[in-house]
Amino acid sequence: MSGPSSDCAAILTNISSYLDGELDATACAAIEAHCATCPHCAPLVQGLRRTVGLCREAGSAPLPEEVRARARDRVRRLLDERTRSDS
Ligand SMILES: [Zn+2]
Numbered sequence: 625m626s627g628p629s630s631d632c633a634a635i636l637t638n639i640s641s642y643l644d645g646e647l648d649a650t651a652c653a654a655i656e657a658h659c660a661t662c663p664h665c666a667p668l669v670q671g672l673r674r675t676v677g678l679c680r681e682a683g684s685a686p687l688p689e690e691v692r693a694r695a696r697d698r699v700r701r702l703l704d705e706r707t708r709s710d711s
Contacts, residue, residue: 632665640699640703655669655678668702
């Protein structure tokens, strides 16, 4: 079993909530914990951490909408692929 799991879909959903500005510390912790063990999500989260400051400390400036939109699009596409590749 090397394919993405349903956990991955849950994590991607969390990330997309973050991009909508709704992620709390608990969800952030779940993302971090998942990425410590998941080779599928770790590179994505690392990239998002660089580009959109995923789960960075509070108090930083809001993201430009354009950056959010791009990242959101990327996450949704992945989510879509993963859902489809299940069958
Ligand atoms: Zn994963």
